[in-house]
Amino acid sequence: MSARRLPSGGRIDRSQVIRFTWDDRAMSGHPGDSLASALMANGEQVLGRSFKYHRPRGVMSAGVEESGAMVTVGEGARQDPNVKAPMQELFNGLTATGQNAWPNVRFDFGEVNDMLGRFLVAGFYYKTFMGIPPFEWGKGTGAWMWYEKFIRKAAGMGSASREADPDHYEHGHDFCDLLVVGSGPAGMSSALAAAEAGLDVMLIEQDWELGGSFLSQTGSESKNRCADMVASLNNAGVRIMLRTTAFGLYDYGVAGLLERVTDHLQNPDRYQPRQRFWNIRAKQTILASGALERHIAFGNNDRPGVMNAAAGRAYVNRYGVLPGERVVVATNNDSAYKCAIDLACAGADVTLLDARSTLPGELAEQAGEAGVSLRTNTVPLKAKGRSSVNGLELAVVSGSGWRARGAESCDAVLVSGGWSPVVHLMSHRGVKPKWDSENACFLAPSRHETIQMAGSAAGYWRAADCELSGIAAGSVAASALGKKAKTLVLPPIGGWDLAIKPVYEIRVPGKKLKCLVDPQHDVTAEDIRLAHREGFVSVEHLKRYTTLGMATDGGKMGNVIGLALMAEALGREIPEVGTTTFRPPYTPVSIGALRGRSVDKHFRPLRRTPMHDWNLSHGATMTMAGLWHRPWYFARLSETISEAYVRETETTRKTVGLCDVTSLGKIAVQGPDATEFLNRIYTNPFAKxxxxxxxxxxxxxxxxxxxxxGTTWRLSETEYFMTTTTAHAGKVMVWLEELLQTRWQDLKVHVTSVSEQWAGCAVAGPESRKVLAACVEDASVMDNEAFPFMGVIETKLQGGIPCRIARISFSGELAYETYVPSDYAAAMMDLLWPKAEQSGGCLYGLEALGAMRIEKGHVTGAELDGRVTIEDAGLGKMASPKKSFIGSALRSRPDMTREDRPKLVGIFPKDRSQTFNAGAILCSVDQVSGLGEGWITGVTHSPAKGHWIGIGFISGGHQAWAEKTAIAADPVRKGDVEVEIVSPHMYDPSGEKMYG
Amino acid sequence: MIRIKCPFCGERDHSEFTYGGDASIVYPALDAPAEEWHEAVFMRENIRGMQTETWHHVNGCRMWLIVQRDTMTHEIRSVRPAHEGLASVLEDDQ
Amino acid sequence: MVDRISALDGHYQSGRFGTDGDTDVGLQLIRDLQLQQVAAWPDTIKKAADAAAKAAGADEAPAPGKAISGERGAILRSEPLKWWLVGVDSMQIDSGQGAVLDLSHSRTQIRITGPKSTTLLNRLLPLDLRDTNFREGAVASSAMHHVGVTLWHSASGYELFIPRGFALSIWEILFESALQFGVEVV
Structure with a gap:
């Protein structure tokens, strides 16, 4: 016999039917059901297979700690593994399947592992597959690599989809005075108290219904109480978030939340994200996150039908599902009595085993009246049955231990081994929970920073006390934020009539039992002792060796039992052994939610120049330069990139070329002290x-x-226009601000980025003057005399477009940089391009730009990599000996001025038909190894030279390598190529063309 | 996540800021000897506890700030503009 | 004079988009932004403030985090020593008192309106936009999808100023985020 749906009761709506499938079989449930309750109501018992031993598993809990009913929800690209069935809200069309089993969870060949259990103990893979010492020293890795594939296949949880995630996700930001985590009696009352005192409160609940433990209580009284509180919360303006988990707590009241927006919907609105990752900044935080019931490690305590007592109560009272007809409730504390009573009232035949020697008077009386048979000094020893429990062997007190005595036939075993307050979020703040021996649990301090614990999370067991502690915490939060609130006297924590008797594992002499401590990772009590025998003494090591607490529940089920067993093995007390640190996330968070909308084209923001669309409509192929999209080359017809850039280079050098140079950084430097400022930051004189x-x-x-x-243009007495490289634009801006705000506070200078204000086009080549003259309103401004090399003019293009032009050259040709306000960029190109075309000119991209600058020996970000001195770059003459500037003191350090430092050079292949790659290491012929003598930063085919050329650095510079051959070593790509080292000025070294 | 109380913008996420460096360094004059510059540029304490450091509100008001922060706890004791002129302007604004 | 072409031109489609039902967000490109930056020195801030206020036709220049609308335009306090004059096409100031810079083409202005405009902005912007903190007349700079932006709560709604080169990228992510609320692109 298995679980069954009761004819009435619970919070489900029997008037409506929900259809879903489980392992390809059609099933039904009702609104309000979880997948777990619906499966139980449909008589399904084996819902999963365990990680290592493939043991059959059923529903073990009613919450996030679930370690049995781990299923895969959805199909195809939406296949979501390891979903905890009690946490999955049922909806029409839901498809769920069992996992980690073949052919299915009910009949699984992997079950053979359970027989081989003694070979698969803690750390078995380290021992077995890493090579057998001493014969295989050093060979283990290979063996492991081979075995690993099979182990990975046999062990583990569900598998993820291999398809791209079809859903989208997003982030959200919010702020509040008070964040309350958990909506049980404590959470709701604290939210209410704070809201009524005037705070802006957010209440977070992972479930789809508010109420927490209210939801699994019987009787109209608690139902009404819960409904009243929900109504009051709404009236008080509390912002409620359902289906949302506070998974992490960080500095400064920041909480990370995961909102499951559409995971419970059959046909979600396609504009809604599947999940939303929230960043909440709260001034005060109350953790009313409840407590999780512990199990007890007894034999086969993971059989389908064995679950925690509170879960049994939840299934009866919330979901109207009776877990069994003949139920044994095993407890060491008061809390399970209510469960036993409710089950008995619902029609089950209930026997309650209390490990303690006396019974809690009033509760025991009520239980007796409800028809529950009670036994003292009795505990479960071993569950009988395989795919479902059909009986329970018992043990009774014997001295300080237990001895086997008798058995009960039953179809469900509900266990309460005590309670573990959910202190995880407080632990995220770096607080170590402390062991409270009276209540046999770890407790966090009730207050830390701006965070408070309330309710059972703080160790209050009675609902009334939880409400009181919630009100008190809410009031404290309100007064901390300057609101009037009453102060409350709190009852002592705990609150059971009769003290808990710590029971973690049931062992009797001479009986071998498989007692699961962490069922999700198949860690048994024996594994813990084995780890101890093998010398593990720290809990952190124990955890990693046995993988205790490292499954998807993060140790919610088994941690405390594991620690208790370790303490016992070490002959110490639990507080001395301590606990491992809880870290975010409390429950798993999908990577999709973390990335939010930063995916595909939004992986990073795209930065477009104002000529972007113009470039595209004129045949540009684009490339990335940082975040910028820049024209790479403008292919004509079927040209390849190489053909295109060689043509563009040739055309530009012969007639004229236009190039979008908007991405250069541009900074307005304004103020009476601008000149002095520039003179301090540049190595060369700017004063005049x-x-x-x-x-x-x-x-x-x-x-x-x-x-x-870069170049800096003087526009007026007090205003300059500075350009920087594309790569360093942001860095330079920040640096200038730092200097002005921290070091040189007396200078009256403002710097403002105008990179976005101005669109730039380089007009380069012998015909460039002619092209520009045809585009400006007054052609005379372009005269050679009026506008010499390095001249700057501010004028107008035809149509009245304001522009500023400087005669500067990166290509080595007669050239100009022309800037107009960005919204006129296309208009500028529409003026320039027809004139350039008439002159036989072209548009050119980054590749041709690179070719021309390499020919010229001009440096860019590839050369200025932060390891290069001004002398290394061949620009030593730019460093003024007459003034001090940033860097002038330390550039003279001995190592910075060594003659044999790598210096900028040009590189030719010795065999001119050959080529080589950027990134190749330059070596001397007799030693092609190690770090070499230098490196190549850029390579291009040089139309001017008629062969491939490169730019790079080599020790001592080109003079040191005159008449010598070097090797461009590129072992994983091209191999070795013999090269000649030449001056970096490979094209028009005297600059005749530029000045012409 | 650290939240920094910018004297101009109010309390903001640290993602709006970039970390600068040790704010206790007094940079020497440009013509000071290399030894002094060596001291200022390279010699750093690795402080456990309260440290005075600079932060730049790069995605905000672009102020350089001097922040006293505990490197163990992230507790921020004070935030002020690095530029004294700005500090007095903001005081007048209050 | 030729027309200005905005960063969104060619990519901007007006109409009703997104989920059925209510239209809870309006998005509108505000064309031909006029934006002058006025920067003062610490010892001339009052004079520069007066000059800025005069240029905008306002009684005074705003304090940090604030904007004031005048007869000719609005003044936003963008940085400790800087104001933005929105809707003002030029301004003069003595270089001893401050510096003026035309930034009209550097930003793309998008207006966000509707009952869910705050919710939409907070999907991307880590600013406290609650009524208690960011009423009409408030100004703040922050980052949206890694891009530094400035937000002004004007009488018409939220005015978002995005660096021009990133404007289309930010527009797209804003528009995609707005679909869930039902969005009217004006």
């Missing part, structure tokens, strides 16, 4: 830069290495 001129400048870091380079 005239208005209407630009200057190339290099900035060092404090330690003397190069930070960035």
């Amino acid at each position: 830069l005239p208005i209407g001129k630009a200057r190339y400048g290099i900035m060092l870091r404090d330690d003397g290495f190069v930070m960035d380079d």
Whole structure:
């Protein structure tokens, strides 16, 4: 006989039927059911197979600690493994399957592992597959790699879908005065007290209904009490979040929440995220997170039909499911009496075993009246039956231990081994819970930082006391935030009529039993003792060796029993052994929720230039440069990237090319002390830069290495326009702000990023002047004399578009950088491009830009990697000997000025038909090993040279390598290539073209 | 997550800020000898407890702040603008 | 003079989108933003504040975290020594007293309205937008999807200023997040 649905009672709606499937079989339930209650009502007993031994498992609890009914919900891409059936709300169309079994959970070939149990003890894989010493020293890894595949397949939980997640997720942020975790009697009353005192309160409940332990109580009184409180909470404006788990508590009152938005819906609105990850910042926090009932380690205590007593009560009272007809309730404390009474009243034949020698008077009387048979000094020894429990061997007190005596026939065993307050969230704050021997549980301090514990989470066992402690905590929170609130005198914690008798494991001499401590990971009491025999003394080591508490329940089921057994083995008390640290998350959080919307195209924000669409409509293939999307090349017809960039380079050098350079960093430097400021940050003199001129400048870091380079344009007496490299734009801006705000507070200078304000186009090549002259309103401003090299003008393009132009060159040709306000970018390109086209010009992208700058020996972020001095970059002349600047003191350190430092060079393949890769290591011919003599940072085909060239660094620079051959070593790609080292200025070294 | 009480913006998540460094360093004059600069740039205490450090409110008001923070507990004792002129401006604003 | 092309042009479609039922969010691109930044020195802040207030046609310049609407435009206190003049096309100030900078093209302005506008913003923005904290006239800068943004609670709704290069990316994520509320793109 198994569980059955009662004709009446519970919080389910029998007038409506919910259809779902379990292992491809159609079943039904009612609104208000959990998957576990519905499966029980359908007579299903074996719902899972255990991790290691493939032991049959049924429902063991009614909550997050579930370690038996772990199932897979959903199909295909939405297959979600390891769902705890008691936590899954039933809905129409739900599809669930058993897992970790073949062919199914009811008949599983893997069950053979259970017979082999003695070979599969704690740490078996370390011992068995790591190689047999001393013959296989060092060979173990290989063996393990081989065996691991099979072990992984045989052991474990459900499997995830291999398909991409079709759902979307999102984040949310919120703020409140008080965050209350848990909506049982304590949580609801604390939320109410605080809200009535004027606080903005958020109440978080992981269940789909408010009420906590109210939900599994009988009688209209508690039902009404619960309903009244819910109504009051709504009236008081408490913000309630259902189906939401507070999984972590962090500094400064920050809580991490997981809201399951659509996991309970058959046809969710496709615009709703599946789950939402919340960041809540609360001024005060109350943890009314309840307590979890412990089991007892007795023989086969994981058989289907064995569950905790509170769960039995929940199934009867909340779900209208009677767990069995002949029920044995085994307890060591008062709490299970209510369960026994409720089951007896619901029609079960109930026997209650109390491990204690006396009975709690009033409770025992009530139980007796309800027809429960009571026994003292009696505990369960071993569950009988395999796929379901059909009897229970018993043990009775014998001295300080137990001895076997008698048996009961039964179809359900409900166990209460005491209660563990949920102190997890407080533990996240770095607080070690302390053992309370009177109540046999770990308790967190009632207050820490701005956090309070309330209700059974604080160790109150009576509902009335829980409510009181909730009101008190709510009042404390209110007064802490300056609200008037009454102070309450709290009852002492605990509250049982008769003290608990600590019972963790039942052993009798001469009987071998499989007593599960952590059923989810198949850790037995014997495993704990084995670990002790093998020398493990710290609980943290014990945990990792036996994997106790490392399953998806995070030790909610078995931790305390494990610690107690370890303490016993060590001959110590539990407080001396201590407990392991609870860390977030309290219950599993999907990776999808953590990533939120930062996925696919939103993996990172995309930064577009104002010419983005213009570039695309003119044939650009784009590439990423940091967050920027930039044109890579503009292929014509069927051109490859190489053909395209070579053509673009040739065309630009011959006529004219246009290139989107908007991504360069741009900073407005304004103020009476702007000149002095620039003079301090750049290595070269800026004090005498005239208005209407630009200057190339290099900035060092404090330690003397190069930070960035760029041109700075003087627009007026007190205003400059600074450009930086694309890569370092943000860093330079922050650095300038730091200098002005921390070191040079006397300077009247403002820096503001104008990178987004201005769109830039490089117009490069011999025809560039002509093209621009045809586009500006007044062509005379472009005259060579009026607008010399490094000149700056502010003028207008046709149509009245304001623009600023500087005659600067990255390509080595006659060239200009033209900037207009961003919203006019397309208009600028529409002016420039027809004129450039008329001159036989082209659009060019990053690849051609790179080719031309490599030919010229200009450095970029690839060279300025933070390890390069200004001399290394071949720009030593840019460092003024006449002034001090940032980095001037430390750049003169001996190691920074060594002659044999790697210096910027050009690189030619010795055989000109050859090529090599960026990233290759430069070595001398006789020693192609180790760190080499240098490295290659950029490679391009040079149309000007007619062969491949590179740029990079090598010890001593090109003079030291004149007439010598070097090796570009690239062992995993191209192999070794012989190269010549040349001056980095490989194209037009005298700059005739630029100045022309 | 640390929350930092910016004197301009109010209390904000630390994700809006970037960490700067040791705020107790007094950087020498630009023309000071290399030894002084070496001392300022490279020599750092690894403090266990209250530390004075700079933070930049980069996704906020862009102020550089001086923060006293306990490296063990993340407790923040005080936050003020690094720039004294800004500090007095904000005091006047209150 | 040629027309300005916004960062959203070519990607902006007006209409009703998202879930059936109520339309709880409105999104609107505010075109042709005029934005002048006024920066003061610590010892000239009062004079610069007066000049900014005058340029916007307001009685005074706002305190930190605040905005004031004047006859010609609104003033937002964006940084300790800086104000933003929204809707003002130019302004002069003596360089000894401060500095003016045209940022009109640097930001894309999106207006967010409707009963769920706060909820929508808080899906992406870690700011306390509760009525007790962020009433009309409030201004704050923060980060949305890693991008620094400025939010102003104006008389018309929330005005979000996004760096132009990121505007489309942020618009897309904002729009996608708004679908669950029913959204009208104006």
